[in-house]
Amino acid sequence: MDMHELTRELKVPSDSKIVLLVADGLGDLPLEPGGKTPLETAATPNLDELAVRGILGGSIPVKPGITPGSGPGHLGLFGYDPLTYRIGRGALEATGIGFHLTDRDVAVRGNFCTLDAAGKISDRRAGRIATEKSAPLAERLREVKIPGIEVFVEPVKEHRFVAVFRGDGLGGHVEDTDPQATGVPPLKPKAANAESQRTAEVAADFVSQACKLLADEKQANGLTLRGFARKPDLPSYEEVYGLKAAAIAVYPMYKGLARLVGMDIVGQAQTLGEQIDVLQQEWNNFDFFFIHFKYTDSTGEDGNFDSKVKRIEELDAVIPRVTGLDPTVLIVTGDHSTPALLKSHSWHPVPMVLVSKVCRTDRCTSFGENEAIAGGLGQFEAKYLMPLALANAGRLTKFGA
Amino acid sequence: MDMHELTRELKVPSDSKIVLLVADGLGDLPLEPGGKTPLETAATPNLDELAVRGILGGSIPVKPGITPGSGPGHLGLFGYDPLTYRIGRGALEATGIGFHLTDRDVAVRGNFCTLDAAGKISDRRAGRIATEKSAPLAERLREVKIPGIEVFVEPVKEHRFVAVFRGDGLGGHVEDTDPQATGVPPLKPKAANAESQRTAEVAADFVSQACKLLADEKQANGLTLRGFARKPDLPSYEEVYGLKAAAIAVYPMYKGLARLVGMDIVGQAQTLGEQIDVLQQEWNNFDFFFIHFKYTDSTGEDGNFDSKVKRIEELDAVIPRVTGLDPTVLIVTGDHSTPALLKSHSWHPVPMVLVSKVCRTDRCTSFGENEAIAGGLGQFEAKYLMPLALANAGRLTKFGA
Numbered sequence: 001m002d003m004h005e006l007t008r009e010l011k012v013p014s015d016s017k018i019v020l021l022v023a024d025g026l027g028d029l030p031l032e033p034g035g036k037t038p039l040e041t042a043a044t045p046n047l048d049e050l051a052v053r054g055i056l057g058g059s060i061p062v063k064p065g066i067t068p069g070s071g072p073g074h075l076g077l078f079g080y081d082p083l084t085y086r087i088g089r090g091a092l093e094a095t096g097i098g099f100h101l102t103d104r105d106v107a108v109r110g111n112f113c114t115l116d117a118a119g120k121i122s123d124r125r126a127g128r129i130a131t132e133k134s135a136p137l138a139e140r141l142r143e144v145k146i147p148g149i150e151v152f153v154e155p156v157k158e159h160r161f162v163a164v165f166r167g168d169g170l171g172g173h174v175e176d177t178d179p180q181a182t183g184v185p186p187l188k189p190k191a192a193n194a195e196s197q198r199t200a201e202v203a204a205d206f207v208s209q210a211c212k213l214l215a216d217e218k219q220a221n222g223l224t225l226r227g228f229a230r231k232p233d234l235p236s237y238e239e240v241y242g243l244k245a246a247a248i249a250v251y252p253m254y255k256g257l258a259r260l261v262g263m264d265i266v267g268q269a270q271t272l273g274e275q276i277d278v279l280q281q282e283w284n285n286f287d288f289f290f291i292h293f294k295y296t297d298s299t300g301e302d303g304n305f306d307s308k309v310k311r312i313e314e315l316d317a318v319i320p321r322v323t324g325l326d327p328t329v330l331i332v333t334g335d336h337s338t339p340a341l342l343k344s345h346s347w348h349p350v351p352m353v354l355v356s357k358v359c360r361t362d363r364c365t366s367f368g369e370n371e372a373i374a375g376g377l378g379q380f381e382a383k384y385l386m387p388l389a390l391a392n393a394g395r396l397t398k399f400g401a
Numbered sequence: 402m403d404m405h406e407l408t409r410e411l412k413v414p415s416d417s418k419i420v421l422l423v424a425d426g427l428g429d430l431p432l433e434p435g436g437k438t439p440l441e442t443a444a445t446p447n448l449d450e451l452a453v454r455g456i457l458g459g460s461i462p463v464k465p466g467i468t469p470g471s472g473p474g475h476l477g478l479f480g481y482d483p484l485t486y487r488i489g490r491g492a493l494e495a496t497g498i499g500f501h502l503t504d505r506d507v508a509v510r511g512n513f514c515t516l517d518a519a520g521k522i523s524d525r526r527a528g529r530i531a532t533e534k535s536a537p538l539a540e541r542l543r544e545v546k547i548p549g550i551e552v553f554v555e556p557v558k559e560h561r562f563v564a565v566f567r568g569d570g571l572g573g574h575v576e577d578t579d580p581q582a583t584g585v586p587p588l589k590p591k592a593a594n595a596e597s598q599r600t601a602e603v604a605a606d607f608v609s610q611a612c613k614l615l616a617d618e619k620q621a622n623g624l625t626l627r628g629f630a631r632k633p634d635l636p637s638y639e640e641v642y643g644l645k646a647a648a649i650a651v652y653p654m655y656k657g658l659a660r661l662v663g664m665d666i667v668g669q670a671q672t673l674g675e676q677i678d679v680l681q682q683e684w685n686n687f688d689f690f691f692i693h694f695k696y697t698d699s700t701g702e703d704g705n706f707d708s709k710v711k712r713i714e715e716l717d718a719v720i721p722r723v724t725g726l727d728p729t730v731l732i733v734t735g736d737h738s739t740p741a742l743l744k745s746h747s748w749h750p751v752p753m754v755l756v757s758k759v760c761r762t763d764r765c766t767s768f769g770e771n772e773a774i775a776g777g778l779g780q781f782e783a784k785y786l787m788p789l790a791l792a793n794a795g796r797l798t799k800f801g802a
Contacts, residue, residue: 001484006467053434358742360749361434363771376771378780380465387466391748398746399463400470400483401493 003079003387004240006399011242016328016393018243018288019279022077023315024070024254025297025338027350027369031305038296038305038340039351040368042312046319047332047353047367054330055359056367056375058349059382061336067347070096073335074257078290079241079386080234087260088172088229094162095256097154101231106170106199108228110153110161111178112137112214115222119185124178125159126220134159137220144209149202163206163225171196172230174203179224186224199228236262237288241390246282248275249292258290272314276321283325300338308340329356329392331385332367349379356392404480404788405641407800412643417729417794419644419689420680423478424716425471425655426698426739428751428770432706439697439706439741440752441769443713447720448754448768451733456760457768457776459750460783462737468748471497474736475658479691480642480787481635488661489573489630495563496657498555502632507571507600509629511554511562512579513538513621516612520586520623525579526560527621535560538621545610550603564607564626572597573631575604580625587625600629637663638689642791647683649676650693659691673715677722684726701739709741730757730793732786733768750780757793 028037061068061076062083071092072082087095090107101107112134114123126134135155141163144151150166173192179185189203203225214221237245239262246266247258255265264286267278275291282289293315299308322330333352336345351372362376373379377388390396429438462469462477463484472493473483488496491508502508513535515524527535536556542564543554551567574593580586590604604626615622638646640663647667648659656666665687668679676692683690694716700709723731734753737746752773763777774780778789791797 001464003464006464006484010467357434358430358740358747360430360770362774374775376774377465378459378774380780384465387464388748389466391466391468396466396468396748398468398470400473400488401490 002081002084003383004235007079007240007387007390007396010396010399011390012395012397013242014393014395016287016395017283018329018389018393019291019322019327019331020077020289020389021291021293021322021330021332022074023293023296023312023332023334025300025336025345026334027337027339027346027348028300028308029339029341029348031341037369038308039312040370042309042316044312044316044367046316048365050319050330050332050353050355051364051367051371053361054353054355055362055377056364056372057352057377058373058375058379059333059352059385060349060379061347061382063381065347067345068336069345070253070335071257074254076382077333077335077385078261079383080261081383085232085234087232089227090162090229091231093156093227094154094164095260096253097156097162098252098256099152099154099162099164100259101164102166103231104168104170105164105166106172106228106230107162107164108203108225110163111224111226112159112161112220113186113222113224114219115185121179121182121184121186121222124182124224128158129220131155131157134161134220137214137217140213141210143213144206146202146205151206159220165199165202165206167202169195170199170202170230172199172228174200174228176226177203177207177224178226186222189225203228232260234260238262241288241386242395243288244286245288245290246286247290247292248278249290250275251292251294254292254294263290272318276318279322280325296334297338300340301343303340303343305340328394329354329389331389333385349373352377352385354388354392359392403482403485404784405636408480408641408788408791408797411797411800412791413796413798414643415794415796417688417796418684419730419790419794420692420723420728420732421478421690421790422692422694422723422731422733423475424694424697424713424733424735426701426737426746427735428738428740428747428749429701429709430740430742430749432742438770439709440713441771443710443717445713445717445768447717448733449766451720451731451754451756452765452768452772454762455754455756456763456778457765457773458753458778459774459776459780460734460753460786461750461780462783464782466748468746469737470746471654471736472658475655477783478734478736478786479662480784481662482784486633486635488633490628491563491630492632494557494628495555495565496661497654498557498563499653499657500553500555500563500565501660502565503567504632505569505571506565506567507573507629507631508563508565509604509626511564512625512627513560513562514587514623514625515620516586516623522580522583522585522587522623525583525625529559530621532556532558535562535621538615538618541614542611544614545607547603547606552607560621566600566603566607568603570596571600571603571631573600573629575601575629577627578604578608578625579627587623590626604629633661635661639663642689642787643796644689645687646689646691647687648691648693649679650691651676652693652695655693655695664691673719677719680723681726697735698739701741702744704741704744706741729795730755730790732790734786750774753778753786755789755793760793
């Protein structure tokens, strides 16, 4: 059952306001069995106060044991079943750098590579060429001209770039041209269905012209294309929930994910404090606010337990500014766990607290991983968070008489 | 996965007996965060003793955040996925007043309305006409004669009545005739599929004759029809569980819902004490007993916390009479929560206790919302209760060799 079938049917108007504060990668592990996680270590008087007033649970991003990327992690929190709505890699990469995809676009990830005299790949990542060197090369590829097609090329990092082909009749199903091996030439773009034949031709033309433009670049004289994808077709927050939604994020990836579900991107905040400023300024203009805090994830990725503790305390400090606005429903959680011990995303359920006047408070008295799994919501798939938020906000009517 | 596919395949005969005692709307909220619910407030020594011997859990009626009506609430407890089996509103309304629908029937909810001289609706609810005045009008509509069709009209309350058309070839998909506005005439009945063409014609004939019969009634000289529906096609308890089941209920709605899944309606009890008398009398005649207690819901709907506490204590008092019969499995729960604070049904999980000799007792020592979510069954969708009951009753064999 797609929960959107229910929320579409049952949604009712309301003046209530919902705030979803996502601390990216919030969940973690103790450094030693029996120890405390960063969230349990941090001094979080304000989050603990939410735990007292709210209901806790462990949010499973996708399914037990499944570690999500940022795309599925956020789609789950936004209430879009990440197993139903899969964002193609090209589209996610374009979204991640803030490229606004349209319905006529096919996006693809490009890798610069090194080709030998025979045109065979000698280095699949062009020696991990520095970004300062690769970015001008990516920009040079904008000179490619294909009749009837607009071509966009954007640098990403090191050997990576994004290409977007905009035109009519471009299907998104073309096979990767990366042979995943050296000593062989890149593969030809090959359509995986009839609708994508034109895309394969466009891609082949692009590669051909690009290789000429790069011919004199010894380190990066070739390229491969991976993850062809059209813009994912996600119904909007307005349509499935009846919510006018705003996203307050610093990084392009999260603005992009929010834009895909129809949120307005508001403000130009660069710090958490500025994000809360934007929340205050926009308070009367929206029903729903998604606030994204990146640094609980990046410190986890860095394996820096202590820095993650500090970032959590930074988050805790702004909570009174949020509660001061008196949201009908306030949720604090993460899109996935990023344990400092693992230096990567993980599958562990993410602590979640939901506060509303009708949430049915549980016995939890602090906000942390162990406390959360004993909470009133137990463990649940992230995709159920939005229906719960809507219910607590008085935005869902009764199912059946 | 429809659990009935499994229970059909795995069910085995047994002499065991299952009692499902449903306290309607049992779940609740504290009046203030951190306070106690009515169930936690009530003195319930007998239910607490069940909690000690049994296993507790929080029953999610439909899905997280979804508030069910009585129909979906009970279907879930009966083990029929309420998202798969949807009872049309006309059929539920007919069921609710005790009308026995047959496979040749289409039921529809009728509203008396007020029409102006031009035939346009001036009041969609006929000024919420008193039941004493509207009931004779509904009965007058029984004079409508349609060739080949039996017409039944039953008063409900105020401006509402039920019409049932009985005949061959009557599909259930006809659009509502209520335009949901005043200043416009009622809509013509319009078939939504070919199978319902005859039903639309019958409905149009009914409306035309009814308006003539009502012509002199200034307040209620018109009517609209909503929620056309055939009898829902639910497999029986006997077929899916191998259970000979009895329902002991006071109110027509719950007798009707039980009848839809093939339960026998036994006794004519008017009080909980009389319901338990009937249970004792019928003990040897059935495998499964559904006992419905209404007043935990109605006191919740009234917002009367203290009355709900008293009703729960009334329920607690009869428990020894039930356990005295030594049922193999005894379950006490509700079909949904009806918090006195909200004066309405809600989405909150419902406390549930299941007692059997093999239930694997948990650490819970009392019966209440907070204790239940820490119980051995955690939180689970209500539709899994029947498979658990059958297992505890020794009525399901092994799946796979």
